[in-house]
Amino acid sequence: MKKRFETEVIHNSYQAEEHQGSLVPPLYQTSTFTFANAEQGENRFAGKEEGYIYSRLGNPTVKILEDKMAALENGEAALAFSSGMAAVSAVLMALTKTGDHILCSQGVYGCTFGLMELFKEKYGIGYDFSQMDSVETLENKILSNTACIYIETPSNPTMKLVDLEMVAKQKGIPVVVDNTFCSPYLQTPLTLGCDVVIHSATKYISGHGDVIAGMAVGRREFIGQVSKTTQKDIGGIISPFDAWLLLRGIKTLPVRMDRHSENAKHLFEYLKTHPKVDYIYYPGDPENKDYAIMKKQMKTPGGLISFSIKGTKETAQTFMNQLQLIKIAVSLGDAESLIQHPASMTHAVVPEEERRKMGIENTLLRLSVGLEAWEDIKEDLDQAFQNI
Numbered sequence: 169m170k171k172r173f174e175t176e177v178i179h180n181s182y183q184a185e186e187h188q189g190s191l192v193p194p195l196y197q198t199s200t201f202t203f204a205n206a207e208q209g210e211n212r213f214a215g216k217e218e219g220y221i222y223s224r225l226g227n228p229t230v231k232i233l234e235d236k237m238a239a240l241e242n243g244e245a246a247l248a249f250s251s252g253m254a255a256v257s258a259v260l261m262a263l264t265k266t267g268d269h270i271l272c273s274q275g276v277y278g279c280t281f282g283l284m285e286l287f288k289e290k291y292g293i294g295y296d297f298s299q300m301d302s303v304e305t306l307e308n309k310i311l312s313n314t315a316c317i318y319i320e321t322p323s324n325p326t327m328k329l330v331d332l333e334m335v336a337k338q339k340g341i342p343v344v345v346d347n348t349f350c351s352p353y354l355q356t357p358l359t360l361g362c363d364v365v366i367h368s369a370t371k372y373i374s375g376h377g378d379v380i381a382g383m384a385v386g387r388r389e390f391i392g393q394v395s396k397t398t399q400k401d402i403g404g405i406i407s408p409f410d411a412w413l414l415l416r417g418i419k420t421l422p423v424r425m426d427r428h429s430e431n432a433k434h435l436f437e438y439l440k441t442h443p444k445v446d447y448i449y450y451p452g453d454p455e456n457k458d459y460a461i462m463k464k465q466m467k468t469p470g471g472l473i474s475f476s477i478k479g480t481k482e483t484a485q486t487f488m489n490q491l492q493l494i495k496i497a498v499s500l501g502d503a504e505s506l507i508q509h510p511a512s513m514t515h516a517v518v519p520e521e522e523r524r525k526m527g528i529e530n531t532l533l534r535l536s537v538g539l540e541a542w543e544d545i546k547e548d549l550d551q552a553f554q555n556i
């Protein structure tokens with residue numbers, strides 16, 4: 169019987185008795201697996217006998233991670249990848265072909281935008297961004313060749329939310345959700361009717377800033393198809409060591425997420441009324457138009473805050489340069505608080521006009537609130553504000 173999330177992150181998908189009693193999952197740091205004889209090799213390749221062949225096709229350490237992530241996201245199966253982008257590209261390539269169309273929520277990670285552009289230019293797969301704020305808007309935007317709906321909620325970095333239950337009712341079109349900002353502790357899109365969940369596991373799943381990795385979770389049949397095609401043949405697999413590090417990180421996911429969220433709440437209250445802050449994007453802001461969606465589908469508002477500094481791009485950069493505790497870096501979900509300037513960093517590939525439409529101004533900063541004492545983070549922000 170499934171236990172509570174905090175217990176599942178530690179115990180699900182691993183039985184020490186099956187691994188010499190090893191408390192921690194063993195690291196199978198091997199590229200290939202030996203066969204007892206030629207016939208066994210033939211049978212494994214033919215799918216007549218279960219067993220490992222070659223680590224691009226499967227690895228026992230990776231499998232423990234995949235099973236655990238599938239369980240945490242309430243999916244049937246999962247696949248681990250070498251990066252979040254490897255997961256995004258493998259899933260989208262499995263779902264689309266030349267002539268198809270992808271309907272995308274407004275505001276996605278810069279490289280996801282880059283990938284859509286690449287698909288359009290090289291493979292004739294079109295895309296459109298849409299607000300996704302009502303059934304009518306969605307129905308108007310879905311074309312006869314729309315092969316999938318792709319959603320980031322909260323969106324990076326503008327924190328716009330999409331009501332997943334509402335979108336999932338669009339029968340017949342697979343709904344893919346990038347759940348990176350939430351992790352399965354805060355939001356489980358599959359339980360709301362969506363079809364595939366993607367993670368940049370580099371972020372909260374790892375939690376320690378030492379791995380680049382991705383995950384995709386969904387129905388067994390679809391995940392099996394990705395595993396045999398766009399993962400196996402394109403080859404964006406995770407290394408066993410990185411899977412092992414993720415298994416270590418995941419055990420503390422709920423504890424970390426609670427702390428990230430709690431810290432972010434305090435910092436939101438501080439930033440919200442700060443005279444040098446123009447506006448703020450945070451799903452836990454009661455004045456945010458998506459607040460009701462947050463309450464409905466997220467456990468807490470999470471650990472990310474974007475805010476716009478009054479002034480110019482230079483003011484925002486000067487502010488960043490004054491920070492001492494908070495590090496200037498892209499990525500998020502680490503123990504360390506990180507700040508970045510989306511317009512010149514994560515979303516620099518998005519043309520300025522498109523960026524503006526997404527709500528990414530040159531004065532916008534994205535803060536990934538870390539696990540430090542929130543008072544110390546606040547003091548660092550405070551001294552930086554005093555120096556601009």
Ligand SMILES: Cc1ncc(COP(=O)(O)O)c(C=O)c1O
Nearest residue numbers: 251252253277324348368370381
């Ligand atoms: C929301 C989101 N999705 C996907 C990615 C890509 O993940 P990765 O850097 O692990 O390839 C990122 C990276 O920042 C992200 O923020």
